[in-house]
Amino acid sequence: MSDFSEKARRAEMAMRGLFPPTPLQRNDHLSARFGAEIWLKREDLSPVRSYKIRGAFNAMRKVLAERPDQKVFVCASAGNHAQGVAFVCRHFGVRGVIFMPVTTPQQKIDKTRTFGGENVEIRLTGDYFDDTLASAQAYCAEVGAHFLAPFDDPDVIEGQASVAVEMLEELGHAPDLVIVPVGGGGLSAGMRGYLAEAAPQTALKFVEPAGGASLTAAVAVGEPVTLKKVDTFVDGAAVARIGARTFAALKGIAPEDVLLAPEDRICVTILEMLNVEGIVLEPAGALAVDVLPVLADEIRGKTVVCVTSGGNFDFERLPEVKERALRYRGVKKYFILRLPQRPGALRDFLEMLGPEDDIARFEYLKKSARNFGSVLIGIETRQAANFETLLAKLDAAGFVYKDITEDELLAQFVI
Incomplete structure (x- = not known):
């Protein structure tokens, strides 16, 4: 072996x-x-x-075997590595200082604190992980702590x-x-x-x-x-x-x-x-x-x-x-629809929807136009093929529309 x-x-x-x-x-x-x-x-x-508890445990175990007087361990993480390090610090009775980005969700902070108890101090610093990591490594150098890397370490x-x-x-x-x-x-x-x-x-x-x-x-x-x-x-x-x-x-x-x-x-x-x-x-x-x-x-x-x-x-x-899954399966789409500003135009559109089609979002984006108004509309259906039927009806009726489901830039602003 x-x-x-x-x-x-x-x-x-x-x-x-x-x-x-x-x-x-x-x-x-x-x-x-x-x-x-x-x-x-x-x-x-x-x-x-x-x-992640495995690598943290093995690395800390081996450090303490070589240097029993090592009392402070440090990591930079906003997720599973932080929780593994916290758990292992409590197990070995050593102090852990865990650096997390300021943007870390409270749920992850609370779980890390629960696993580490009194053995762990959490420091929120930096908007981005690179800043958090730099702070953690600077602290290690300052106090002589051992840095527990999340993956690039032979013991991990x-x-x-x-x-x-x-x-x-x-x-x-x-x-x-x-x-x-x-x-x-x-x-x-x-x-x-x-x-x-x-x-x-x-x-x-x-x-x-x-x-x-x-x-x-x-x-x-x-x-x-x-x-x-x-x-x-x-x-x-x-x-x-x-x-x-x-x-x-x-x-x-x-x-x-x-x-x-x-x-x-x-x-x-x-x-x-x-x-x-x-x-x-x-x-x-x-x-x-x-x-x-x-x-x-x-x-x-x-x-x-x-x-x-x-x-x-x-x-x-x-x-x-759920939203991303529906869009991937092709059963939910978003459109910008150019709707004529006349009585009955909306009804004409609604009558084109099939029995399995459902409007999940409807919002006027431009209300000041005299002849046409832009509408953000989200449609959810049971099977992706239903959209082929709907779009064929829209084309035949002369409706102008744009499918923005896969348009990342537009989706960021309007969906």
Whole structure:
């Protein structure tokens, strides 16, 4: 057994003093849908509802073994890493100083404080994460604290590899395929490193959000690159630059093994898992399940493990998730409609709607025009094909309209 594999197994054994293994569950719904044995490695059921507790625990454990007098640990995070660090600080009885952006939702601040208790101090600084990170690192240098990196650290990578250790023990044999979400790369690097030796016949697929495809960019040029723009919707995996150490562990993977998950499609997956299975997943936690339809032909008849990496979903986001899911499925659209300013014009339009069409939004945008008025109208229907019928009727009647559903600039201002 290699040095890395042995360290991963030691990390997994040490974690048993902190929490039991997260469940590996066969999912009947997904298995029947795809004609495969689909298992979910439920990292959303860890004590902090994500796998981040593993890397934080292993890194802190090893620092304290070498330097028992190290009393202060620092991290910069607005999410799962902060909660994992807080939990582990309380476990080891050390002080944690957690830097968060000023814009961090109160719910995440409260959860971090709950996990850390009196052992944790939370400092809100900076509007953007880069500012928060700079403040955290400056504080470390000032007081001699140890900085706990979220992913680009060998001890963190070893800790995340414990997911693979547990998975193989729970399943009892090597699966055909493991699907792993990717953000900074700590989880994927750790699992790839362990499975390469413990289950070399197991294939791996890596999934990242389409709006934060830092691994895809790195694979294309052979080294980490910084994305110019990142969509932060999948906040647990939207990373502008994959880690140097994590990419070194991932180097050599085939481009076709890195899959992209569109943010709106992830919303469909979140709702399906919630409504059908009663499983609460955050956007990053849904990544592995989201790509199953893309792999449908490839996985039929095989044993597949999806790592559901986190369940810290803020239900205040649910309306946005529903909205994005409807738009992705093509059953909700927004139009700017040029409506004639004459009696009966609105009635003429309404009579064109089908029995499954419903007006979800109606707002005059320009009321001062003499002959025509601009109307923002949102229409929701039961099946996407209904829009073909409606638009054909509008065209035949001479109505002027513009579909703005996919127009990001307009949508930001009016939807």
